[in-house]
Amino acid sequence: LGAGALAGGIVLGVLESLGPDPSFSALAVAGAAALAVALMPRIAWLVVAAGLCGWLVSPEADRQGTALVLAAAAAPMPLLLPRAGLLWSVPILAPLLGTVALAPAFLGLAALAPTPWRRAGLGAAGFLWLALGELITGKELLFGVPDGALPRVEWEGSISAAASDALGPLLSGPALAPALVWAAFAALLPLVVRGRWLTVDLLGAGLWAAGLLVAHAALGDMLAATTVLDQARGAAAGAIAGGLMVVAVSQMAPPAEGWRPARAESVTTA
Incomplete structure (x- = not known):
């Protein structure tokens, strides 16, 4: 549960502070991410990270540079841990x-x-x-x-x-x-x-x-x-x-x- 809560918090923080207001419910997406990571920690975490980067590079957000920095944070995790x-x-x-x-x-x-x-x-x-x-x-x-x-x-x-x-x-x-x-x-x-x-x-x-x-x-x-x-x-x-x-x-x-x-x-x- 702790891993899911942290992942959900990260998702919520990214959606609310690193791009424009999303057209969907950030809280609902964060909750779904938290549940998924709690159930399938590695697979869901990678999917969530890819999804966040995908949203940041989308025309809606237009934050391609931020997506690159976020990817730089996520990519080493399977190697370090x-x-x-x-x-x-x-x-x-x-x-x-x-x-x-x-x-x-x-x-x-x-x-x-x-x-x-x-x-x-x-x-x-x-x-x-x-x-x-x-x-x-x-x-x-x-x-x-x-x-x-x-x-x-x-x-x-x-x-x-x-x-x-x-x-x-x-x-x-x-x-x-x-x-x-x-x-x-x-x-x-x-x-x-x-x-x-x-x-x-x-x-x-x-x-x-x-x-x-x-x-x-x-x-x-x-x-x-x-x-x-x-x-x-x-x-x-x-x-x-x-x-x-x-x-x-x-x-x-x-x-x-x-x-x-x-x-x-x-x-x-x-």
Whole structure:
């Protein structure tokens, strides 16, 4: 149900904010999308993504450039999170957290995924959607848009303009380098917060948050000449929130697969 609700929310947001008022009920379409994704996560999600892009390129919407950016967000999901369709809408939470200066807290959510590869994939996808969200909204959600990227009004109606004035600056420089850092820290967090002793978990989360803060500071130095901000927005608060989130979950519920090493099986000699 959570996956469907997130997918429905994405559909509603796209229909109501990234194009003209549709000639159909956006709420009804979002509800249908939510139900379909809840029942058939991967197939329905891909169909919904294609449908949104199709509407954006239609004469009714005439937002071909926006469709290209949306496709750039959707296309990597089966590669970053293979066979994990229930997680494909989760990266939308990264830009949403960015609007309240808590974008790094998304890594706490990513760390709750059941395997290291899914945690890493979710972390990378979260930053990708965050970066694309900055292009679409023009807001500084973490480091801000890269140099050379123009406001959406300049490219939303043209695929070629979106490629050169939105995706081009994002892909041609180091603006996506933080995705690797997010992937690594999402995979690392469950290794230092294991759900056994609260004091040890708090210490581990604190060290993890400090490491993430240092990593964001280094990224800020690297990106200073190419992005709006030279310091990650909400770096400290987001890192602390992400660490505490995982500590709380690990204390309330058994850890997911991969959080604890398997116990050695007892062997009875004959």
